[in-house]
Structures are given as C-alpha cells and as structure tokens.
Amino acid sequence: KAGVTQTPRYLIKTRGQQVTLSCSPISGHRSVSWYQQTPGQGLQFLFEYFSETQRNKGNFPGRFSGRQFSNSRSEMNVSTLELGDSALYLCASSPRQVSGNTIYFGEGSWLTVV
Amino acid sequence: DQQVKQNSPSLSVQEGRISILNCDYTNSMFDYFLWYKKYPAEGPTFLISISSIKDKNEDGRFTVFLNKSAKHLSLHIVPSQPGDSAVYFCAASESGGYQKVTFGTGTKLQVIP
Numbered sequence A: 001k002a003g004v005t006q007t008p009r010y011l012i013k014t015r016g017q018q019v020t021l022s023c024s025p026i027s028g029h030r031s032v033s034w035y036q037q038t039p040g041q042g043l044q045f046l047f048e049y050f051s052e053t054q055r056n057k058g059n060f061p062g063r064f065s066g067r068q069f070s071n072s073r074s075e076m077n078v079s080t081l082e083l084g085d086s087a088l089y090l091c092a093s094s095p096r097q098v099s100g101n102t103i104y105f106g107e108g109s110w111l112t113v114v
Numbered sequence B: 001d002q003q004v005k006q007n008s009p010s011l012s013v014q015e016g017r018i019s020i021l022n023c024d025y026t027n028s029m030f031d032y033f034l035w036y037k038k039y040p041a042e043g044p045t046f047l048i049s050i051s052s053i054k055d056k057n058e059d060g061r062f063t064v065f066l067n068k069s070a071k072h073l074s075l076h077i078v079p080s081q082p083g084d085s086a087v088y089f090c091a092a093s094e095s096g097g098y099q100k101v102t103f104g105t106g107t108k109l110q111v112i113p
Helices: none
Strands: A005-007 A010-013 A019-024 A031-037 A043-050 A053-057 A064-068 A074-078 A087-094 A109-113 B010-014 B019-025 B032-038 B045-051 B056-059 B062-067 B072-077 B086-093 B107-112
Touching (some): A005 A087, A019 A087, A031 A074, B019 B107, B045 B056, B045 B072
Parallel strands (some): A010 A109
Antiparallel strands (some): A031 A043, A031 A087, A043 A053, A087 A109, B019 B072, B056 B062
C-alpha cells in the first residue's frame, strides 16, 4: 500500500510569490491534515480536511489556505510568501474522521523563501 | 501555549542501554498519545501509541508509559541501537473531535556505538 505522497519535495521561492503544495493520502484515507515544521518549533498544525471540507484550522494567517478534492487529494497554498515561511510542510492522512487515531505522514515538502 | 512539552532537547545514550524520553502535557482532555521518530529530510514515522485507558503499551523494543495523574508519558527504548538516533516527537489528541494532533518540540536522541 503506497504511503502519503507529497510533491514537490524541494522548492525555492522568492518573497512575495505564492506556492502550492500537493498531497496524496494513503488509499482509503479521507482525512488529510497539514503541519509546518520549523527549527525549535516542533510540528505546528495548519488545518485538516475531510470530505472536501476544512474542519479544523490552526493559528496561521489567512495567507495559508488549502483544499481537498473528491478523491481525497489535498493542496495547500501560501500566498505573499515571507522569509519566515521557510519550513518543512508535512501532510498526514488518517483513515478515521475523528481524532484519537494515528495519523501517517508523508516525506514533506521543503520550502525555502529567499 | 505549549500543550505538549518535551523539556529535554537532546539525549545521549550508549548502545545497548535504555533510552528514556519524557513528555508532559497540560490539556486534561488529551486521551490518545503517540510517539513519532524523525530522521533528517524525512517525514515523521509513527512508532507507538497509547490510549488513556491504559498505562503501558509495548511494541518490541519500544514501551510507552502513561501517568495520567501527573500528565506525563515516557518512551523507553531497550536496548538502544545506533539506528535509533533520530528526533523523537511526543504527540497528543482528544478522541472524538475533529482530527488534530498536538506535537511537542522533539528530543534528539543520539545512541553512541
């Protein structure tokens, strides 16, 4: 069974640009969540989608957005990039729609903003 | 507001000995706890979990202990191996709500051969 797939793995963007990251969950998993990892900050929750609906959102500015498609694939978008957005962006999927279950991560997308 | 805390940023252990990684949480609504292992440039890998109805869960060399009254959990690795060298994240969630996992800041474990 294929794991969570994220693309692209690495990318470099310039301040002010926007970026779109893609995530394909494990087959059969309908819950997709996104996390940001920066040095010393652990993993910070961005948002979670289930059945194309955003159900939960972390404390990030509106520049961070996402969506989920009918096949459960998800994208996240960051507009007007800032240097501080440089981070590892991780997607995770879960077979259950409720919390209290294991989530499984992809390899992540490394974003560098210059 | 750091609801899951890993107060030791790093830990060094000799190969073959026990590694003990600690984690504290403040949210009493958390009832499901997980440990993930992360190598550089890779995504976190799920290791082991425990529900609040238990106080111990074992999987091979890995054992997680939960002390609900102290809001504390620990991960024991016995025996430690050089391949265990990685960053370990403690995480917690509330059952039944929308999917959201809260992570600690991680402990970097180095197992010395």
